[in-house]
Amino acid sequence: MMPVTTTATHSMPAANRKWSRYRHPESTIRFAVILAILAFLGYSITYLNIDLSRILGAFPRLVEILATRYFPPDMNYVSDADFLRSVLRTLEMSLLGGFFGVVCSIPLAWLAARNITVSKRIAYPFGRFAIMSSRSIHETIWTILFVTVLGFGMLAGTLALTVFCVGFAGKLFSDELEAIDMGPVEALRSVGANPLQVFQYAVLPQVRVAFTGIAIYTWDVAFRAATVVGFFGGGGMGWYLKRTTQQMESTRVAAILLVIIGLVLLAEIGSGWLRKRIGKMR
Amino acid sequence: MRHEKIIVEGRAQRGLPAKVADAMSILEVRNLKVSYSTGGPQILKGIDFEVGGDDFCAVIGPSGAGKSTLIRCINRLVEPTEGDIILFGQSVCPLNSGDLRRLRRRIGMIFQEFNLVNRMSVMDNVLSGRLGYTGAFRSFFKAFPKEDIDRALNLLERVGLQDHVDKRADALSGGQRQRVGIARALMQRPEILLLDEPTSALDPKISRDVMGLIRELAAEFKIPVLCNIHDVQLALETCNRIIGMQDGYKKFDGPAKGMRKQDLDEIYAMEVL
Amino acid sequence: MSITAAPVSAHGFDAYLAHKRRRRINNWLLVACSVALLAWCFWDTIMFDTDWQRMGGALGIGGTLERFLLIDWSLLPKLLVPALETLMMATLGTILGCVFSLPVAWFGAANVTPSKYFFYPLGRFLMVLSRSIHEIIWALLFVGAVGLGALPGILAVAMRSVGFISKITAEAIENIDPKPVEAIRAVGGNQFQVMYYGIVPQILPVIIGTIIFEWDINIRRSAIMGLVGAGGLGLVFFRQMAMFNYGGVTLVVLAVLVLIAIGEVISHYARKAVI
Numbered sequence: 001m002m003p004v005t006t007t008a009t010h011s012m013p014a015a016n017r018k019w020s021r022y023r024h025p026e027s028t029i030r031f032a033v034i035l036a037i038l039a040f041l042g043y044s045i046t047y048l049n050i051d052l053s054r055i056l057g058a059f060p061r062l063v064e065i066l067a068t069r070y071f072p073p074d075m076n077y078v079s080d081a082d083f084l085r086s087v088l089r090t091l092e093m094s095l096l097g098g099f100f101g102v103v104c105s106i107p108l109a110w111l112a113a114r115n116i117t118v119s120k121r122i123a124y125p126f127g128r129f130a131i132m133s134s135r136s137i138h139e140t141i142w143t144i145l146f147v148t149v150l151g152f153g154m155l156a157g158t159l160a161l162t163v164f165c166v167g168f169a170g171k172l173f174s175d176e177l178e179a180i181d182m183g184p185v186e187a188l189r190s191v192g193a194n195p196l197q198v199f200q201y202a203v204l205p206q207v208r209v210a211f212t213g214i215a216i217y218t219w220d221v222a223f224r225a226a227t228v229v230g231f232f233g234g235g236g237m238g239w240y241l242k243r244t245t246q247q248m249e250s251t252r253v254a255a256i257l258l259v260i261i262g263l264v265l266l267a268e269i270g271s272g273w274l275r276k277r278i279g280k281m282r
Numbered sequence: 283m284r285h286e287k288i289i290v291e292g293r294a295q296r297g298l299p300a301k302v303a304d305a306m307s308i309l310e311v312r313n314l315k316v317s318y319s320t321g322g323p324q325i326l327k328g329i330d331f332e333v334g335g336d337d338f339c340a341v342i343g344p345s346g347a348g349k350s351t352l353i354r355c356i357n358r359l360v361e362p363t364e365g366d367i368i369l370f371g372q373s374v375c376p377l378n379s380g381d382l383r384r385l386r387r388r389i390g391m392i393f394q395e396f397n398l399v400n401r402m403s404v405m406d407n408v409l410s411g412r413l414g415y416t417g418a419f420r421s422f423f424k425a426f427p428k429e430d431i432d433r434a435l436n437l438l439e440r441v442g443l444q445d446h447v448d449k450r451a452d453a454l455s456g457g458q459r460q461r462v463g464i465a466r467a468l469m470q471r472p473e474i475l476l477l478d479e480p481t482s483a484l485d486p487k488i489s490r491d492v493m494g495l496i497r498e499l500a501a502e503f504k505i506p507v508l509c510n511i512h513d514v515q516l517a518l519e520t521c522n523r524i525i526g527m528q529d530g531y532k533k534f535d536g537p538a539k540g541m542r543k544q545d546l547d548e549i550y551a552m553e554v555l
Numbered sequence: 556m557s558i559t560a561a562p563v564s565a566h567g568f569d570a571y572l573a574h575k576r577r578r579r580i581n582n583w584l585l586v587a588c589s590v591a592l593l594a595w596c597f598w599d600t601i602m603f604d605t606d607w608q609r610m611g612g613a614l615g616i617g618g619t620l621e622r623f624l625l626i627d628w629s630l631l632p633k634l635l636v637p638a639l640e641t642l643m644m645a646t647l648g649t650i651l652g653c654v655f656s657l658p659v660a661w662f663g664a665a666n667v668t669p670s671k672y673f674f675y676p677l678g679r680f681l682m683v684l685s686r687s688i689h690e691i692i693w694a695l696l697f698v699g700a701v702g703l704g705a706l707p708g709i710l711a712v713a714m715r716s717v718g719f720i721s722k723i724t725a726e727a728i729e730n731i732d733p734k735p736v737e738a739i740r741a742v743g744g745n746q747f748q749v750m751y752y753g754i755v756p757q758i759l760p761v762i763i764g765t766i767i768f769e770w771d772i773n774i775r776r777s778a779i780m781g782l783v784g785a786g787g788l789g790l791v792f793f794r795q796m797a798m799f800n801y802g803g804v805t806l807v808v809l810a811v812l813v814l815i816a817i818g819e820v821i822s823h824y825a826r827k828a829v830i
């Protein structure tokens with residue numbers, strides 16, 4: 001079959017306007033910023049002395065090490081009663097840390113929510129600062145600090161987790177609070193309710209379900225963190241991880257890691273399921 | 283087959299030629315059947331028609347008749363199940379993906395919901411009509427050749443958007459967006475235009491403006507047009523040929539001028555028991 | 556409302572009351588159980604496990620706290636370079652995390668995955684795995700693989716970021732508007748052009764927002780990678796700790812705070828610039 005030549009003609013008069021993708025200040029600035037970032041990255045790689053070829057090599061190496069040194073996981077070690085007790089204690093710490101963290105972070109989030117805070121001048125910056133500083137410092141550092149002050153044990157771990165949860169939940173809570181419908185708040189304010197009453201009757205009902213979901217999520221994340229606070233003396237199963245790592249008992253480390261991954265997955269599935277159910281109650 | 287008969291008889295009664303398309307047909311659709319899933323319901327149940335060099339052909343019919351399916355089959359956004367589509371003298375169905383892309387470059391398409399990339403500028407949306415002709419390197423850096431940029435500027439001027447070249451597509455009104463869609467399609471230097479309800483997201487006044495613009499440009503560039511349209515009045519005003527569809531069959535095919543009320547009633551099944 | 560509806564609604568009201576009572580009892584039970592559980596946890600972890608004697612009572616704690624509060628400002632000039640190192644590690648880790656996230660997000664997005672039965676579950680699994688292993692553990696694993704230094708720290712940060720970045724990216728890909736993609740296909744664009752012109756512009760703001768968010772978090776994570784010899788503020792922290800120079804420790808913690816605050820300012824402007 002012969003290809004048909006169509007009648008379409010597309011000639012147009014020459015353009016009398018000019019166009020270029022380049023916009024004077026913006027394009028230059030964007031180009032400069034991208035260049036600066038690339039330069040920073042390049043400088044970082046040389047400064048930190050990073051061999052790029054080793055990055056990809058790291059994964060085969062990791063697999064090889066896992067296969068040779070860490071295999072087979074020493075499952076006897078983790079079915080030991082003492083270890084199982086430490087698992088239980090990890091769970092306890094995460095529950096307590098999550099609970100105290102959530103309890104402390106609700107008032108802080110109230111202060112740190114711009115729309116309903118008690119006073120924009122004092123309370124708002126205070127709330128923001130408290131939440132931001134709990135968030136900014138890694139839970140590991142909190143653990144070490146608390147262990148130094150209070151000694152080894154689960155008290156330090158629980159407190160570290162509490163601070164961690166304050167930072168984590170406080171941000172989510174205050175974001176949630178800043179998104180509420182201000183109608184009921186203004187209505188209650190206009191009838192002369194005090195801030196506490198406003199919070200209880202106009203704000204809490206709007207965010208109760210969301211807060212419950214966030215609280216469960218917080219516990220989930222706290223549990224993940226709780227598995228390692230013991231590494232720095234905070235109690236729980238992390239202590240076993242530290243001991244076996246230091247003594248190079250790789251098969252035991254592997255077993256502990258398996259337990260941790262399994263538990264974290266369980267926690268994640270459980271919290272996901274609970275959150276879904278609570279979401280439905282909305 | 284029954285429907286075929288009705289059409290042929292109807293045409294004979296009215297003294298119309300049996301074939302509307304003129305000698306050189308750019309698009310031929312032969313016994314086209316489509317179902318979206320194997321064993322699923324057949325959406326098109328055997329369609330035949332031809333589109334010639336100066337046709338501005340409207341496809342009308344009730345919702346669900348399969349108009350969009352028909353249009354989208356022609357550039358194989360929907361895969362035909364049976365039958366054949368011959369475009370520019372070559373069969374569309376057996377093409378491999380590379381050849382299909384080369385064929386699609388020659389087909390301009392304008393969509394009901396404009397299908398612009400909202401976060402890109404008007405200019406980039408129009409230029410993206412040239413992508414089929416642009417290499418990987420140039421398209422990565424959005425460095426289109428100068429003649430493409432000139433043509434884009436020209437087209438934007440023709441569709442009346444010369445003052446919106448650098449706006450983002452989502453900052454435009456519906457009518458303006460469809461004008462961008464028209465410019466993008468014409469950027470391809472298409473040899474046929476496929477329009478899937480180009481005006482049903484627009485208000486009546488703007489719809490008429492947009493259809494008028496499309497007709498004007500199609501006439502200027504001598505591009506045949508196949509156009510799905512819901513607004514029968516607008517179709518009769520704009521187009522010179524009407525294909526009526528119902529329930530997967532072609533029910534009517536003839537010049538817009540010869541269209542009578544009872545033909546419309548038949549297409550829209552007003553009198554069918 | 557008809558008159559005959561009255562007894563029916565009275566019956567409904569009784570049922571409603573009973574339902575309400577049942578719910579109240581359930582709620583009370585839930586609260587009581589939670590309180591009991593928490594109380595038991597409290598007793599078991601804190602009262603039982605803590606060595607109250609060794610803590611030395613309020614005085615001992617006060618003494619330690621005092622040593623923390625006497626900030627050792629002489630350390631300040633020595634913190635600039637480590638702070639920069641931490642920032643570098645966070646940035647490299649984030650970039651590397653993005654690179655690793657690309658295939659994971661591609662696999663784990665239901666509408667673009669190469670294979671629904673193999674790659675999709677694999678992608679989803681990698682997302683969960685990345686998030687469920689703590690960065691400390693990732694760091695330990697990578698020390699085993701590549702030895703001490705900045706690299707294991709960066710890799711650990713990167714691996715921990717993969718989960719979040721790729722999850723959000725996959726969700727963004729799943730939620731794209733298919734219409735522009737179809738338009739690019741209709742003009743004859745190839746696979747790459749369809750992705751680059753149809754998909755990328757739609758998901759870019761979400762991805763960049765996520766990357767900035769993750770970068771912020773990664774600053775904090777890199778600040779502890781001194782543990783694996785990765786340098787930066789973490790290393791200074793552990794050194795000061797080992798020297799029992801608690802005033803210096805406080806200063807390092809403050810430095811981390813300042814660094815994060817700077818990061819937050821940068822990300823605020825970066826976010827504004829892209830959206």
Ligand SMILES: Nc1ncnc2c1ncn2[C@@H]1O[C@H](COP(=O)(O)OP(=O)(O)OP(=O)(O)O)[C@@H](O)[C@H]1O
Nearest residue numbers: 318319325343344345346347348349350351352512
């Ligand atoms: N992607 C799809 N998968 C399965 N069935 C589809 C698909 N698209 C359309 N259909 C079915 O095909 C039939 C015809 O649809 P089509 O969109 O072609 O109708 P239409 O004539 O364009 O209608 P409208 O005027 O409302 O646009 C409908 O019954 C529809 O349910």
Ligand SMILES: [Mg+2]
Nearest residue numbers: 349350351479
């Ligand atoms: Mg349609």
